[in-house]
Amino acid sequence: MPHKRMFKDGQLHVMVWAGLLFVLVFAYGPMVGAVIAFQKFLPTKGLFGSEWIGFDNFRYIYSLPDTTQVIYNTVFIAVMKMVAGLAAPIVTALLLNELRSRLFKRFVQTVVYMPHFLSWVILSGVLIDILSPNYGIVNDLIAALGMKRTFFLGNEQWFPYVLVTTDVWKEFGFGTIVYLAALTGINPMLYEAAVIDGASRWKQTLHVTLPGVVPIVVLMATLSLGNVLNAGFDQVFNLYSPSVYSTGDILDTYVYRLGLVNFEFGVATAVGLFKAVVSLVLISFSYGLAYRFAGYRIF
Structure with a gap:
């Protein structure tokens, strides 16, 4: 009976309800604060006592000279991350798939996967030292080659x-494991047939391996479309400075400065709401593409 089954699976239900409660409190509950985007919000008056000003905050956003540049920076950086984040793990997975030594293969997988577990707070300190124009190992190498030292984190052209x-370096190990898993699903008989036909290793890769991973590549590419406006707040916030705002400032850091530094809460919320709505549309679109071209379904 249904009630007996519910009692039997009680522990599983408790686990589900705990996760659902967490999502409701920390994900859906704060959505009430979206009304601040339509208010001249004052902390002393609270959420329901502040003056209602309609779309004035949105009009003010579009009148700011930095808004267009920030949106461009966000899309430009995010798209580059998406493209490089797809290419690097695919190439790495294909190269690792050709290794004959399983021990060395596992060693390389572990090494490239380790940065994924480190936060940008830690990695930013490492990168600041490595890229330092005075004592960084990268600039020491550049100087040894007879070239001029470059302040990478302070140069607006180099910063994006x-x-x-650095984002690809941190995350491509995770993607590599995904594509290696996809490679294991390719029927070995296809390789045997290719060998009988006289195909070289390159031809096998071109006509067997690559077609075998195309579905997962299409899936990962379409799902990543939802991140077009997510250029990585943690990374940018820990690495950027006012000298690179023109090319490195993104929507998330823009919201941070407007809301928590300049105390323009309504304007910051309006920017965040704009980003959320656009992201929702893009995510819905990407899931539709994933279902159509890769057969991916949430349920």
């Missing part, structure tokens, strides 16, 4: 590419 490179 530093963000992309």
Whole structure:
């Protein structure tokens, strides 16, 4: 009977309800604060006592000279991360798949996967030292080659590419494991048939391996579309400075400065709400593409 089954699976239900309660309190509960985007919010008057001003905060956002540049920076950095974040793990997985030594293969997998577990608070300190123009190992190497030292984290031209490179370095190990798992699902008989036909290792990779991972590549690519406006707050916040705002400032850091530094709570909430709505549309679109081209379903 249903009630007996519910009692029998009671522990599982408790686990589900605990997670659901967490989501309701910390994810859906704060959504009430979205009304601040339509208010001239004053902490002394509270959420329901502040003056209602409609879409004035949104109009003010679009009148700011930095808004267009911040949106461009966000999309530019996020798209570069998406493209590089797809290419690097695919190439790495294909190279690891060709290794004959299982011990060395596992060693490489472990090494490239380790940065994924480190926070940007830790990695930013490491990168600041490595990229330092005075004593950083990168600039020491550049100087040894007879070239001019470069302040990568303070140069507005280099900074976006530093963000992309370091993000790929941190995360490509995780993607590599995903694609290696996809490679294990390829039927070995296909390789045997290719060998009988006289295909070289390159031809096997081109005509067997790559077609075998195309579905997971399409899936990962379409699902990543929802992150077009997520350029990585933790990374940017810990690495950027006012000297690179013109090319490194993104929506998340813009919201942070407007709300918590300049105390423009309504304006900051309006920017955050704009980003949330656009992200919702893109995520819905990406899941539709994932279902159509890769057969991916949430349920």
